[in-house]
Amino acid sequence: MQPAADTWRCDGSLHPKQTTHPFDVARQGYVNLLPVQQKKSKAPGDSQASIEARKRFLNAGHYQPLRALICQKMAELLAKNALPSKQTSTSVNWLDIGCGEGYYTQAMAQTGMDALIAADISKPAIVELAKASKAKNSLWYQKKPASDSKSGASSKTVLIYPLVTSAAHLPLRAHSVTGISSIFSPILPDAFNEVLGDEGYLIIAKPDIGHLATMREALFDSVREHDSDKFLQELAPYFTLLTTYKIRTELKLTADDLSDLLTMTPYAYRARSEKRQALLASVATDTFATEAKFVVYVLQKTPVAQPAAL
Numbered sequence: 001m002q003p004a005a006d007t008w009r010c011d012g013s014l015h016p017k018q019t020t021h022p023f024d025v026a027r028q029g030y031v032n033l034l035p036v037q038q039k040k041s042k043a044p045g046d047s048q049a050s051i052e053a054r055k056r057f058l059n060a061g062h063y064q065p066l067r068a069l070i071c072q073k074m075a076e077l078l079a080k081n082a083l084p085s086k087q088t089s090t091s092v093n094w095l096d097i098g099c100g101e102g103y104y105t106q107a108m109a110q111t112g113m114d115a116l117i118a119a120d121i122s123k124p125a126i127v128e129l130a131k132a133s134k135a136k137n138s139l140w141y142q143k144k145p146a147s148d149s150k151s152g153a154s155s156k157t158v159l160i161y162p163l164v165t166s167a168a169h170l171p172l173r174a175h176s177v178t179g180i181s182s183i184f185s186p187i188l189p190d191a192f193n194e195v196l197g198d199e200g201y202l203i204i205a206k207p208d209i210g211h212l213a214t215m216r217e218a219l220f221d222s223v224r225e226h227d228s229d230k231f232l233q234e235l236a237p238y239f240t241l242l243t244t245y246k247i248r249t250e251l252k253l254t255a256d257d258l259s260d261l262l263t264m265t266p267y268a269y270r271a272r273s274e275k276r277q278a279l280l281a282s283v284a285t286d287t288f289a290t291e292a293k294f295v296v297y298v299l300q301k302t303p304v305a306q307p308a309a310l
């Protein structure tokens, strides 16, 4: 893929028939790399309404402690002495998969990477992210990579690449990224293993047991707990779990906050409409108290054992 300001062009070298293809750069600065045949629906991923609700809810700061924790851990990993010893590229490339409208992604950009690939299957999400990145002058064609990073991670110039793409078909060269984050987003062990460099990092955030318990009790007759750890077994062939962090935050939500939270989570369509209405009516005059509980997992790609020399 050869990126240019108006059109990206794949050179066909990886296509069985050497077919080349142009991908136009949208005026907001993103590139849609999702071919029609990979779309399982007309508008895959999160909808415009859910993106807007999430943007309002997150920008109100309710999950700020989680964002701070993720970025602090990421900055520690990207500090020079913690970078993978086998990193072949001189630049630090990070992939945020299922980035949504970019509440976490924009903060990640400040943690000391050179390029941040912000990827989501939802076009409305990527449009929002691209617009915000463009306003900050951080899009891939707006800046030149910094040649001097001696002054520290926070002063690095990061290039953000907003891409509409599926996690299952990442348009990235094998072993080309230093780290991947999946914040409440899909986890695809094979695809992640393919694009991640040796000893590369994987940061995952998930809801913990008891997340938004009072809200779920009000919405459902019986509450099924989040199965937080199952995905770790699927990652085990490729990744080693380094650390796990738990974080909890008390929330006092207005009716508008609660309505946005319902719209941005799967609870919106799983709950019965009358339960949902009753919950919203109950907070018309008071705030609703609940607790957000998260787990952040930091993993590292396990080195492949080399056959012993004869």
Ligand SMILES: C[S@@+](CC[C@H](N)C(=O)[O-])C[C@H]1O[C@@H](n2cnc3c(N)ncnc32)[C@H](O)[C@@H]1O
Residues within 6 Å of the ligand: 044, 045, 046, 054, 097, 098, 099, 100, 101, 102, 103, 104, 119, 120, 121, 122, 125, 165, 166, 167, 168, 182, 183, 184, 185, 186
């Ligand atoms: C719960 S949201 C999380 C968004 C963001 N990381 C955040 O926490 O604010 C999950 C995101 O994953 C995206 N998504 C779902 N399936 C995907 C796939 N196969 N490939 C890429 N993104 C996907 C959705 O469009 C949505 O934006």
